[in-house]
Amino acid sequence: MTPGVEPRDTAGDLDIAVVRLDGDLPLPSYAHPGDAGADLLTTVDVTLGPGERAMVPTGVAIALPAGYVALVHPRSGLAARHGLSIVNAPGTVDAGYRGEIKVMLINHDPGEPIELRRGDRIAQLVVQRVERARFVEVGELPDSSRGSGGYGSTGGFGRS
Numbered sequence: 001m002t003p004g005v006e007p008r009d010t011a012g013d014l015d016i017a018v019v020r021l022d023g024d025l026p027l028p029s030y031a032h033p034g035d036a037g038a039d040l041l042t043t044v045d046v047t048l049g050p051g052e053r054a055m056v057p058t059g060v061a062i063a064l065p066a067g068y069v070a071l072v073h074p075r076s077g078l079a080a081r082h083g084l085s086i087v088n089a090p091g092t093v094d095a096g097y098r099g100e101i102k103v104m105l106i107n108h109d110p111g112e113p114i115e116l117r118r119g120d121r122i123a124q125l126v127v128q129r130v131e132r133a134r135f136v137e138v139g140e141l142p143d144s145s146r147g148s149g150g151y152g153s154t155g156g157f158g159r160s
């Protein structure tokens, strides 16, 4: 594909087997060509009070090919407007997992409840290739510029 040119349609390039577990709700789908996340829907009505969380079913189970992972990400619009996020963001769906994909939603708003209705788009699924590592024990690690510095070792906001 030519760099900078949008793909033509909203389908992906990788076939992933999906089973619908709950009626006729639509399959996960990308809202726009080029989107990284396919929207996941809730199959249930649920109200989350301020600070409350819930494990919400999406009505789909998938079989990812070996070497892939699906990550369950929050939707930024719902986060910005309502404070809706995901407790374990991003959730990890392993290639071998055949159960229903669930989303652990949390209402971060301090005062307002969030009312979700069956069929609402609650999260997005990002499918990626993933490496599986071999953890090779050694006595000592090679030097690096960062070394063991972390947790703010380079400074804060960068204000002068």
Ligand SMILES: O=c1ccn([C@H]2C[C@H](O)[C@@H](COP(=O)(O)OP(=O)(O)OP(=O)(O)O)O2)c(=O)[nH]1
Binding pocket: 072, 088, 090, 091, 092, 093, 094, 095, 097, 100, 101, 102, 103, 104
């Ligand atoms: O947001 C999520 C996260 C996980 N899962 C499913 C798919 C995943 O393959 C499985 C296990 O997830 P994870 O490894 O994150 O949880 P765990 O607490 O380590 O459970 P386990 O001991 O089953 O691995 O749960 C979801 O449906 N949604």
Ligand SMILES: [Mg+2]
Binding pocket: none
């Ligand atoms: Mg695990």
